[in-house]
Amino acid sequence: MADEFEPKILGILCNWCTYAGADLAGTSRIQYPPNVRVVRVMCTGRIDPAFILEAFSLGADAVLVSGCHIGDCHYIAGNFKARRRIALTRKVLEEFGIDGKRLKMTFVSASEGALWAEVVKNMVNDIKKLGPTPVQKRVKAGAAHAAAGAADADLAELQKIGAGKKVEAAPVQKS
Ligand code: FES
Numbered sequence: 599m600a601d602e603f604e605p606k607i608l609g610i611l612c613n614w615c616t617y618a619g620a621d622l623a624g625t626s627r628i629q630y631p632p633n634v635r636v637v638r639v640m641c642t643g644r645i646d647p648a649f650i651l652e653a654f655s656l657g658a659d660a661v662l663v664s665g666c667h668i669g670d671c672h673y674i675a676g677n678f679k680a681r682r683r684i685a686l687t688r689k690v691l692e693e694f695g696i697d698g699k700r701l702k703m704t705f706v707s708a709s710e711g712a713l714w715a716e717v718v719k720n721m722v723n724d725i726k727k728l729g730p731t732p733v734q735k736r737v738k739a740g741a742a743h744a745a746a747g748a749a750d751a752d753l754a755e756l757q758k759i760g761a762g763k764k765v766e767a768a769p770v771q772k773s
Contacts, residue, residue, distance in 0.1 A: 605659040605725040609634040609718075610649065612642050612665035614672045615707045622711030630715035631722045634662060641665065642703070643676020647687040650701060654691065659731045660700040662721055664714075667705040677705065694755075697728055 611617040617638045623630065639645060642665035650661050663684055671677040681703055688698040702721055706714045 603726060603730060605633050605722060605730075606657065607634045607660045607662055607718075607721060607725065608653045608658045609636045609662045609664065610642070610645055611636055611638055611663075612671075612677070613638050613640050615666035615670065616664035616704075616714065618708035619706045619710045619714045622708065623714045624711075626711050628711055628715045630718045633722050633725075634718055641671060641673045641676035642680035643671070643673055645680055645683070647683055647690070650684075650687050651690070654694075654696060654700075654731065654733050657731060657734050659728075660702070660721065660725045662702050662704065662717070664704045664706050664717065667707055670707065695732060699724060699728060700731070 609620075611620060617636070620636065642663055645663060650663075653661050663680065665677045665680065666672065668677060668681070684701060684703040688701050691701055692698050704717045706717060
């Protein structure tokens with residue numbers, strides 16, 4: 599039997615709410631899939647879209663951002679700003695041919711360990727349906743193309759953005 603696809607999901611969690619909620623899920627021994635690798639930030643407002651693009655360029659199948667509920671952010675409006683940035687970043691991903699469902703933002707408080715487990719289960723199921731990231735396929739194809747002297751321009755741009763490098767804007771066509 600072929601191995602079932604196990605998505606690699608990067609979880610970027612706020613210290614005060616979701617990270618503590620995930621910790622509570624662990625100490626309460628709530629079972630959930632181990633597919634999320636967690637990075638803790640002080641607030642979701644700290645999350646630069648470049649972190650997300652870099653995760654995809656390095657092979658993440660999905661990124662899950664989670665923080666305090668709207669109105670509960672310890673830095674007042676960090677999660678509100680993050681929610682807008684995530685919506686915009688999703689559009690950028692779609693421009694690169696990456697399904698927007700691969701980037702999700704949720705709100706889980708420190709007392710919601712069971713909710714965190716549900717969020718992870720649902721995300722893992724959704725990403726299993728989507729399959730592995732298309733970026734890795736393109737990295738492999740890109741390596742073959744590069745060997746043949748061609749390049750995947752979109753992929754190169756995504757990697758540049760992920761590495762924090764400036765990308766030239768596409769020329770605007772004049773009518
Ligand atoms: S402190 Fe949790 S999202 Fe801002």
